[in-house]
Every structure is written in structure tokens, then in C-alpha cells.
Amino acid sequence: MTTPLVEIDGDEMTRILWQQIKEKLLLPFVDLKTDYYDLGLPNRIATDDRVTVEAGEAAARLGVAVKCATITPNKKRMEEYPALKRLFPSPNATIRSILGGTIFRTPIPVDFVEPAVRSWQKPITIARHAFGDIYKASEFATTEPGECTLTFRGESGEEKTVTVQKVTGPAVWLGQFNLDDSIRNFARACFRYALDSRQDLWFSAKDTISKTYDGRFRTIFEEEYEACRPEFERLGLRFFYTLIDDAVARVMRSSGGFIWACKNYDGDVMSDMISSAFSSLAMMTSVLVTPDGKYEFEAAHGTVTRHYYRYLKGEKTSTNPVAMIFAWSGALKKRGELDALPELVSFGEALEQACRSTLNSGKMTGDLAAMAKPGFSVTVLNSEEFLDAIAKDLAGILSK
């Protein structure tokens, strides 16, 4: 490797697996060079969360990062970690605020799990615009008859006011917004990722009802598409806009293999539907892509706290490491691509192939065994045995 990969370590069960993945699947095979940041909660506490900012800055500087799941502190965690004096924001939010960008979530399909939707043959990637709308809205409730207005006061002194509604009884109200810049960056990241991964891009909204708000999303996507239309056409890819309800119907009849860009709420809902319909969160990868081509790879799941408590009691858990391994392989492939290191790209591919061949031979963790097609013969392994089985397949693939 030439440029180091930004390595962001994390918490609990995924921190344990992180070490094992490195020991068993990476260090024996790759000259691994990383710029390491320990975002385990004890070190975030020790550095008053500065390490998270440093990790984000390193990712912005070096361009490719791989991240382990991390605890987002809440009240309960303060009892568990008495040294935790304030609730740090979620590391993902801190890193995203430094990098910007859009998160793409893709299920890792396996032959022995049938997607809940029979027509799906290839994964569907969801891109969620993780900014604004109801997630940054202001809302209140009122109890008496009256009128609600919405006012924008420009710095120039100009004002714009509309009546939202006059009501005769108790009511609830919500004001939401989005920013042209944020929508444009979202669109750019989507087009970039579609070109990168050679997939069609769908975008959906509801501009027949919300002509100005959703209409703006549509217009910005269409404007950004014009900039990359030649590249799309050259690669035989398609961008297509449709209404959210039509998109849902088409997704259900599709064979998959495309990126579906969603507004914030739609993406929140649809990504849970897509992951559970393909298999589970433990088989979902997540990559943050910025409009200027920076990447952060991770598994979509959390730190798997319940398994960690069992691990602390000495139990060997059967926690699924596949999405974490794919985060590493994704990051290594991207680093290899950017630094023109074809061996690194091939290694990333071999690692993914080793996961697939191990799984397809019936060796897997408990969560997947529960989802296998009837009749498929399964051997449930604990995480360590499963990683050893993958390492064996990987050594075989690499020696060919």
C-alpha cells in the first residue's frame, strides 16, 4: 500500500471482531498501512471526543476510511461509563459534518437466502439524503381556534408570508426546510456513486403535491444530471425520476441492481424495508460518499451490545462479521483503485469471494442460519470459527 487507509476503531462486539478480522483476514495477506484512530468510548472520553474530529479530518485528507461501529452515548451509557461526563454526538454525525456526503446502503446478497420479493436478483442500494426535512423541523401543538402563518425574513428586509391554515380547534403544526446546497451535494454524490458502481440511478419525490419543495429536489437532480449525461450515456446507464409511490411499485416488480436516491424520510423508511427484505442488518454495507470523491466504509449495524455482554461472560458468540469484512474489502478496493494498485483491488475481491464461498458451503453464523432456504444444509459456527473458515478459503483463492 502507498497511501494509508484511515482506520477508525470502535466499541463492544464489533471492536472484538475488528481485531479478529485484521489478525485472520488482513495482516497475513496484505502489507496493511493504516492511520489508526481509536473511537472506542474510553478513548473518546480520554480525549474529550477530539479523536473523533481527528478521524474525520484524516478521512477528509486521505480520502478513504473504514470504520467500526461505535456507541452513541445516551443517559444509560453514563451509568455504564462513569467517566462519561457529557453526551458526545454520534461519531457518525461528527464525521459526516466534517466530510459531508451521502450514505449508500447495499445488502450483501447470498444464494441461500431468498429475498422476500421474488423478482429481486441483484441488490438495491438506497441513498438517503440525511439532511433537513422533518429531521430538522420545528413543530408545536395549539389548542384554540386561530391561524398559523409561515414567514421568511430576508436579510435585505424583504418578507414573505403565507397562511398555512385557519383552524377552529386543537391542531398540530410543523415547519421544515432544506437547502439548495445540500440537495445539490446529495445529487452529485448520487451521480458519482452511480458512475463509480456502474448502476442506474432512480430518484423519487412527490412533486405533484409539493410543487415547490419537492419540485426543487427534482429540478436540482435534473440539472446535475445534465452535467454527467454524456458519461451516463457512454456507460449505458440511466437516470430516472419518478413519483415516490410509483417508485415503490416499480421497485417491487424490479430485478434490482440499481441505486434508489430517497429524500430523508423516504430513505429512513425504505432502507429498513430493503435490508430486512434482502436478509438482515448484519448483511448490509454502508458507504459515505462525498461529492468530491471521499469514501468512508462501514457495516450498517451497531456494536451488537447484547452479544458483547455474553462475550464478557466468556461465551463464544456467533456474531456475523460479514458486513464488517465488506467494509474492509470496499475500502481496500477503493484505495487500490485510487492509487492504481491492482493487487490491492484483487485482494479486496478475493476477500469478498472467500466470504461468499464460505457461506455458500453452508458455514455461517446463527443469524443467517435462521434465514436459510429450507433444505439448505447449514453448519452454525461461532464468529472465530467462521473467520477461520473464511481465512482458509481466502488462502486457497490467493494461492491460485
Ligand code: NAP
Ligand atoms: P445493533 O448493534 O445493530 O444490534 C441490534 C441487534 O441486531 C443485535 O442485538 C442482534 O440481534 C442483531 N445484530 C446486529 N448486528 C448483528 C451482527 N453483526 N450479527 C448478528 N446479529 C446482529 O443495534 P443496537 O443494539 O440498537 O445498538 C447497539 C449500539 O450500537 C448502540 O450503542 C448504538 O448507539 C450503536 N450503533 C452504532 C452504529 C454505528 O456506529 N454505525 C449504528 C447503529 C447503532 P440478537 O441480539 O437478536 O442476536
Ligand code: MG
Ligand atoms: Mg430507519
